Amino acid sequence: LVSRKKQATDTMIQLGTTKVGNGTPQIIAGPCSVESEEQVFAVAKVLKEQGVSIMRGGAFKPRTSPYDFQGLGVEGLKILRKAADHYDLQVISEVVSPSDIEMATEFVDVIQIGARNMQNFELLKAAGTVNTPILLKRGLAATIEEFLFAAEYIVSNGNANVMLCERGIRTYEKWTRNTLDISAVPILKNESHLPVFVDVTHSTGRRDILLPCAKAALAAGADGVMLEVHPNPSVALSDAKQQLDIPSFEAFMAGIKQSIDA
Ligand code: PEP
Ligand code: MN
Numbered sequence: 001l002v003s004r005k006k007q008a009t010d011t012m013i014q015l016g017t018t019k020v021g022n023g024t025p026q027i028i029a030g031p032c033s034v035e036s037e038e039q040v041f042a043v044a045k046v047l048k049e050q051g052v053s054i055m056r057g058g059a060f061k062p063r064t065s066p067y068d069f070q071g072l073g074v075e076g077l078k079i080l081r082k083a084a085d086h087y088d089l090q091v092i093s094e095v096v097s098p099s100d101i102e103m104a105t106e107f108v109d110v111i112q113i114g115a116r117n118m119q120n121f122e123l124l125k126a127a128g129t130v131n132t133p134i135l136l137k138r139g140l141a142a143t144i145e146e147f148l149f150a151a152e153y154i155v156s157n158g159n160a161n162v163m164l165c166e167r168g169i170r171t172y173e174k175w176t177r178n179t180l181d182i183s184a185v186p187i188l189k190n191e192s193h194l195p196v197f198v199d200v201t202h203s204t205g206r207r208d209i210l211l212p213c214a215k216a217a218l219a220a221g222a223d224g225v226m227l228e229v230h231p232n233p234s235v236a237l238s239d240a241k242q243q244l245d246i247p248s249f250e251a252f253m254a255g256i257k258q259s260i261d262a
Pocket of ligand 1: 202
């Protein structure tokens, strides 16, 4: 169902007045984790000023260590919704449990399924039972074929509104957090009609190379880019080393707009 052979035209996904997949690149930005109302409102305000219409923020965090911040849960979703409504933004947040999918549809415009859950088949099936668009991230060690089969789980269970997100894969390279597989972008665009995003933050883990990687993603045909921005990254409760602060995010946006206009 996700194959180009089944549908030649690109799938477009309507999020409020925003259209994903119509040729206008969309930026998804926001903090790694929702930490407080103040933090989310500060980011939302900047997104609005920058013309970004989709805000991200994790409320259920899949953390490597059980001792790390696990997220605010439903309280976090409520904060996201409040800020999104205040600034007229669309909001995306990750769900990690099949039993939370239905609940999350009350608060978010897009449900994210993270890299660690790309092959959590019960979660994928649950995501197929709702109409809320799903952003599915590529697994840390998933082939492109496995990634597309994971998307197929969602679509075959009834939800056609799926967006794919390349977020880097594990290799031996240590100077980046993961290896951004830029070749996945044109392959996914050729093989599938679904929109394709690239998460430049989690793929690189380096805020100094986000702009060139984002430009590369768009040049390769991506429908949009995801990145993390936090009002004060040094005190962030997760991914403190890789989130952009607000001035750096503004510089990033200026660079992206320049390359889109060029
Ligand atoms: C995230 O986007 O918050 C996240 C945890 O990313 P990933 O699943 O790609 O690691
Ligand atoms: Mn993060």
